[in-house]
Amino acid sequence: MKLSYYYYILCTVRIIFTLFPQTGYIHPDEHFQGPEIVYGDIFNFRVHQAWEFTDEKPIRNIVFPYFITGFPSLLTDFLGIKNLHGTFLFPYFMLVLPRIIMCSLSFLNDLLIYRTCIFVKKDYKIPLLCKFKNPNENDYATAIKLSFILGLTFALGIFNRPTFVCFAAFPILVFLFFLLRMQGGVYSSLSYIHSSLQSRTNSAVVFYKTYMPPRYVLGLTESQKDISVYDFAGIDENGFEDLLNNLILQSEPQYVYVIIPHEISIYIRNLSIFQSNYKFVARKSLFPHLSTESLPKLSDLINVILSKSSFWQKMSQIKKFLSIHILIFKTNI
Numbered sequence: 001m002k003l004s005y006y007y008y009i010l011c012t013v014r015i016i017f018t019l020f021p022q023t024g025y026i027h028p029d030e031h032f033q034g035p036e037i038v039y040g041d042i043f044n045f046r047v048h049q050a051w052e053f054t055d056e057k058p059i060r061n062i063v064f065p066y067f068i069t070g071f072p073s074l075l076t077d078f079l080g081i082k083n084l085h086g087t088f089l090f091p092y093f094m095l096v097l098p099r100i101i102m103c104s105l106s107f108l109n110d111l112l113i114y115r116t117c118i119f120v121k122k123d124y125k126i127p128l129l130c131k132f133k134n135p136n137e138n139d140y141a142t143a144i145k146l147s148f149i150l151g152l153t154f155a156l157g158i159f160n161r162p163t164f165v166c167f168a169a170f171p172i173l174v175f176l177f178f179l180l181r182m183q184g185g186v187y188s189s190l191s192y193i194h195s196s197l198q199s200r201t202n203s204a205v206v207f208y209k210t211y212m213p214p215r216y217v218l219g220l221t222e223s224q225k226d227i228s229v230y231d232f233a234g235i236d237e238n239g240f241e242d243l244l245n246n247l248i249l250q251s252e253p254q255y256v257y258v259i260i261p262h263e264i265s266i267y268i269r270n271l272s273i274f275q276s277n278y279k280f281v282a283r284k285s286l287f288p289h290l291s292t293e294s295l296p297k298l299s300d301l302i303n304v305i306l307s308k309s310s311f312w313q314k315m316s317q318i319k320k321f322l323s324i325h326i327l328i329f330k331t332n333i
Contacts, residue, residue, distance in 0.1 A: 185289030185324025289324035
């Protein structure tokens, strides 16, 4: 295949985004309509089963998730992936495995497009680079015309309104925001907790004001029933405190992990249940993370920027604002 270097650059980007996955939480379905279901069956992990796959209300077909995740999981299980349990590599492989399959299928799609174009004696270069185009657009003349029209549109837009380029770039910025920042600490925190829990029992893991955490990343097995994961979503603080009190009074965990945005970290540490029954033992901050359910206060950011601190001190403080925080408490008993 004699292709332009643009195609090979895009292939490289495709592989990079597969093997070095984004930390942002694009959409919950990536986890809960696939790996969360399949890994629970194959590896016997304790997971959160989406209601669409339950016996009571089955509306989803399991064939596609098993095709993408199931067969590779069986192979990796045979090869002994569980031997990595407890290391940072385990959550990584659990996350990346389905993406490797999808990336491989995308290259198979490229090959089919190439063979089809050769068979019908059409140029294959533009179809591979622009798969969304109609067949009658697959020639360089059309590509040049479209480039001219696009350039003219940008020129006229900027001439009419200088801020046009900002609006034109908005979808790209939104994509990068979700890719790198939006709820970016959820997976990272799960990966950290996975390693931490290997030496602990009787623990509670509480997520508050974050996206729903995919449990398969923790790899909790049936032998770890004394470790529980709770998702308190975005309930108000009074409701959160009631649920937390009930949880601690009923299960009496030795360790409590609270995963939260920066904005409410002080509030959590000052809760009466922690002040009286637990001691604060550790704090882990993971960058980047931004939760629209608990955004940093603009006034705090402005105060940091206008402060007399050094540049690096300011950056360090802003980094804390844009991080997820894991607060670890241990019972006094």
